[in-house]
Amino acid sequence: MSTVEKSFPVSWDQFHRDARALAWRLAGTGQEWKAIVCITRGGLVPAAIIARELGTRLIETVCVASYHDYSEQGELRVLKQISPELTADGGENVLIVDDLTDTGKTAAIVREMLPKAHFAAVYAKPKGRPMVDTFITEVSQDTWIYFPWDLGLTFQAPIGKGSAG
Numbered sequence: 516m517s518t519v520e521k522s523f524p525v526s527w528d529q530f531h532r533d534a535r536a537l538a539w540r541l542a543g544t545g546q547e548w549k550a551i552v553c554i555t556r557g558g559l560v561p562a563a564i565i566a567r568e569l570g571t572r573l574i575e576t577v578c579v580a581s582y583h584d585y586s587e588q589g590e591l592r593v594l595k596q597i598s599p600e601l602t603a604d605g606g607e608n609v610l611i612v613d614d615l616t617d618t619g620k621t622a623a624i625v626r627e628m629l630p631k632a633h634f635a636a637v638y639a640k641p642k643g644r645p646m647v648d649t650f651i652t653e654v655s656q657d658t659w660i661y662f663p664w665d666l667g668l669t670f671q672a673p674i675g676k677g678s679a680g
C-alpha cells in the first residue's frame with residue numbers, strides 16, 4: 516500500500532497476547548494441524564507462539580519477499596518453496612501463519628500452493644481479509660502496523676505546543 520495515514524504500533528507484549536489469542540481461536544475450531552507453514556519473515560514470530568500453544572512440532576517455511584522499502588510493495592518473489600511432503604495433498608490439515616495480510620497478494624500466492632490449508636494471520640486489513648480464515652484484529656487499509664521487531668525506544672516530543680523546552 517502506498518497511502519499510509521495512520522500508524523498502529525504494536526509492543527512485544529501486545530503481539531504476544533494477540534498471537535496467543537489467535538492460538539485460542541484456532542484451538543476453538545477443534546481442528547488438529549499436522550504442520551505449520553509460516554510465511555517468512557513476519558510469520559516466524561506468531562508461528563513460534565502458536566506452535567507452542569497448539570503443540571505443533573513440524574514447522575515449515577515459505578520464503579516470500581515483497582515490501583522493499585517502507586510501505587512500498589514491489590514484485591512478489593518466492594525465495595523458497597514448501598516441501599512437496601506438505602503440498603502433495605493440497606495442504607490438508609496444514610496451518611499457514613503470517614503476521615498480517617495487507618493487500619492479500621502474499622496470502623493469495625501461498626494459498627495457491629496449499630489450497631486446502633487453513634490460513635491464519637494476527638492482523639488483517641480489509642483488502643486482504645477475504646484471503647484469511649482466522650485473524651484477530653482488523654485495521655483500516657490506510658494504517659501501517661509497526662511490529663515490535665522493527666521498533667526501538669526513541670524520544671517522543673511532548674504533545675502540548677511549546678512544551679518541547
Ligand SMILES: O=P(O)(O)OC[C@H]1O[C@H](OP(=O)(O)OP(=O)(O)O)[C@H](O)[C@@H]1O
Nearest residue numbers: 555556557581582616617618619620621
Ligand atoms: O498482503 P500483502 O500486501 O501481500 O502484505 C503482507 C505481507 O507483507 C509483509 O511481508 P514482507 O513481504 O514485507 O516481508 P517480511 O515478512 O520479511 O517483512 C507481511 O509480513 C506479510 O507477509
Ligand code: HPA
Nearest residue numbers: 582617658659660661662
Ligand atoms: O502495515 C504493515 N506493517 C508492516 N509490514 C507490512 N507489510 C505490509 N503491510 C504492512
Ligand SMILES: [Mg+2]
Nearest residue numbers: 555556557558
Ligand atoms: Mg511477510
